Structures are given as structure tokens and as C-alpha cells.
Amino acid sequence: MEKVKILVVDDESRMRKLVRDFLVRQNYEVLEAADGEEALDLFYREKDIALIILDVMMPKLNGWDVCREVRETSKVPIIMLTAKGDESDELNGFELGVDEYISKPFSPKILVARVGAILRRSGKTEETEENMELGGIVVNKTAHLVTVDGERIDLSFKEFELLSYFMENAGIALSREKILNHVWNYDYFGDARTIDTHVKKLRSKMGKKGEYIKTIWGMGYKFEVENA
The missing domain is CATH 1.10.10.10 (Winged helix-like DNA-binding domain superfamily/Winged helix DNA-binding domain)
Incomplete structure (x- = not known):
């Protein structure tokens, strides 16, 4: 069975590495983009991306612009990484079709749990019976x-x-x-x-x-x- 492919978009290389390492441990395949333009290039080139983890503040194109363009052609699940406590980001994202929000700084374990729950909900992985x-x-x-x-x-x-x-x-x-x-x-x-x-x-x-x-x-x- 092919690995589930996840696109991680963040201009901070350390943040991308942190997220990638935790996802790879769960047997996901991870693609990385350092800005919005690179993210869209990867998204259009790779046709089987199952989920996008997307930072809000990025050069060239911010997360909202990327989300807006992706939503024109796809319903792929999107997790948005927002500034801690910035509810305006979350309210704005509801209108753009963001699936979930996680505030920085965040627990990588929580992020991985959210990824798993969304993928199960979207039918990309099998349900487990773990506690x-x-x-x-x-x-x-x-x-x-x-x-x-x-x-x-x-x-x-x-x-x-x-x-x-x-x-x-x-x-x-x-x-x-x-x-x-x-x-x-x-x-x-x-x-x-x-x-x-x-x-x-x-x-x-x-x-x-x-x-x-x-x-x-x-x-x-x-x-x-x-x-x-």
C-alpha cells in the first residue's frame, strides 16, 4: 500500500523538519515547501496529496492566498498553523474552507493526532480501535x-x-x-x-x-x- 502523502508548507526550515520528523515516524510521506508559490507548484505537480499543513505568514504568497487558490479546484483537507490566540485568523479561515487550526507553538503529538483524525474522516486511512x-x-x-x-x-x-x-x-x-x-x-x-x-x-x-x-x-x- 502506498504511503499517504502530506504537504508541509512553512518558511521556517526548523519547523518543517520538526513536523516532517513526527509525520515520517507515523509512516507518512512528506513533501515540503518554503513559501506559497512553491506550495502551489508542488500541489499541482503531485496529484495525490492527501492533506496540506499550511502556515499563515509566509513570503511571496501567504497561507490565506494559497488556501483560496487550492479551494478553487480541490477539497483536500487543510490544517492551518496560526499565531497563538489569534481568533481572527481562525474566523477568517472558516470562510475559506480551512478544516482545522493549530496555534503556534504547538505539540507535535497533537498535530499528528489531528492529521490522523482528519485522514480517517476523509477515508484516506483505516479506522483504529485504540484508546x-x-x-x-x-x-x-x-x-x-x-x-x-x-x-x-x-x-x-x-x-x-x-x-x-x-x-x-x-x-x-x-x-x-x-x-x-x-x-x-x-x-x-x-x-x-x-x-x-x-x-x-x-x-x-x-x-x-x-x-x-x-x-x-x-x-x-x-x-x-x-x-x-
Whole structure:
């Protein structure tokens, strides 16, 4: 089976090497570009790129321009690397069709986990039945079980789906609309306040670990574990 091909675009060579090394360990094939123009050249030349990791601030063409052009012809998943805490970048990207955001500085392990989740969602890799673990929380999707610091907690179906989605998107700001689309499905037309109600209950059941679910005022939520 051919390796899944990922394009990493960043003008900092050290950043590209860091990302490449972690991806290669997971058996991905990695292509690199140092600016927006080089990224587009590679994208058009290599027809089987499965995912793009794209920095915002770059010479020649910035990440937004690259994303805009790619989206004219392709729905390839794009992870955008943004300045830490710059929510305007994330809001801008929703309109351009960016799939996920990761703020710098970031944990390479989180990035690799996001890559794997997006590729599974897009059908590029096979699903695994491994546990998902972060910050002392373990989610077993196969058995539909959750433990916090070794103790099982009982969650409703939607609470379980919500926690799973948060952990799969750790470190990423998620709008209420996006949460509704993924957890309640695209055909859900209910009030977005239902998310706030479920988050409140979920935080309560998680105890102190509920603090990992951060509120992004005016937008939605972010699951964030310090030193993950």
C-alpha cells in the first residue's frame, strides 16, 4: 500500500523538519515547501496529496492566498498553523474552507493526532480501535467507555460524542456551528444553546478535568490540556 502523502508548507526550515520528523515516524510521506508559490507548484505537480499543513505568514504568497487558490479546484483537507490566540485568523479561515487550526507553538503529538483524525474522516486511512488518551482522560470508542484518572464516568450518548470530538480536536477553537455539524449532524436545526447545556453537564461529570474545556467567548469552545 502506498504511503499517504502530506504537504508541509512553512518558511521556517526548523519547523518543517520538526513536523516532517513526527509525520515520517507515523509512516507518512512528506513533501515540503518554503513559501506559497512553491506550495502551489508542488500541489499541482503531485496529484495525490492527501492533506496540506499550511502556515499563515509566509513570503511571496501567504497561507490565506494559497488556501483560496487550492479551494478553487480541490477539497483536500487543510490544517492551518496560526499565531497563538489569534481568533481572527481562525474566523477568517472558516470562510475559506480551512478544516482545522493549530496555534503556534504547538505539540507535535497533537498535530499528528489531528492529521490522523482528519485522514480517517476523509477515508484516506483505516479506522483504529485504540484508546484516545489526553490529560488523564481515556476514551474507548469501541466500548463506549470514558475514564478520568482511572475512574469510570457515565456519560450520555451526546456527552460521549462531544467529549470525543473535543479530544480529537485538542488545541483547536471550535465554533458552535461546527460542533453542531459534527456531533449533532448536518441536518440538525436546533438551538446552538443545546451545546452550552451539554458542555455544562459534561464539565460537571469530569470534575476538575472539566477545566480542560475552555470557553471561547462569542465563538464556541476549545479543549486544551497544558503541556500536552
